[in-house]
Amino acid sequence: GQQLNQSPQSMFIQEGEDVSMNCTSSSIFNTWLWYKQDPGEGPVLLIALYKAGELTSNGRLTAQFGITRKDSFLNISASIPSDVGIYFCAGTNSGGGADGLTFGKGTHLIIQP
């Protein structure tokens, strides 16, 4: 099946620093999504990307859909303590309902005081 390689696996940063994480795939997706998961909760949608080359922002978060449709990155600017959590990328080829998401293994973001 399709595999997503997400990196880095974990990040230890200081509050106020910028963060960058990315996902790559061996196959094409027509939709890329970024989710955040807090302990004991379900994934919460951060940003959805539907067009190759698309750059979308949501507050301090910015994500891009790679032009080859095989990669995406997520940037977080000026990190704050509530940014701590696990960030997952997910890809799908949506259309007709056959659009189960393929998830990356996640990036653990840890903010040091």
Added chain:
Amino acid sequence: EPEVTQTPSHQVTQMGQEVILRCVPISNHLYFYWYRQILGQKVEFLVSFYNNEISEKSEIFDDQFSVERPDGSNFTLKIRSTKLEDSAMYFCASRTLITSSNQPQHFGDGTRLSIL
């Protein structure tokens, strides 16, 4: 903001028993999904459901699994004869249908299934 709700939050079951996990998708959503997440691992797709039938399933979704939409609001995942390796978080997700644009999936907070 509308949410996907799942019950129970934690289910403990003896190996070999049947278990039913319940989900109430967001009310105007038409596509429904189940995913699982084994502790410390990534989220894995199980099945998608639309128009009262399965539209896609993964290789994980074998004959011990079944899904049903018994009424206009609930969406259930049944696991027959549970195994130890079925222990995981199970997430329900749903999305709406707008033909002019793609819509993302929204997830519930999950049911933690523990098989003893």
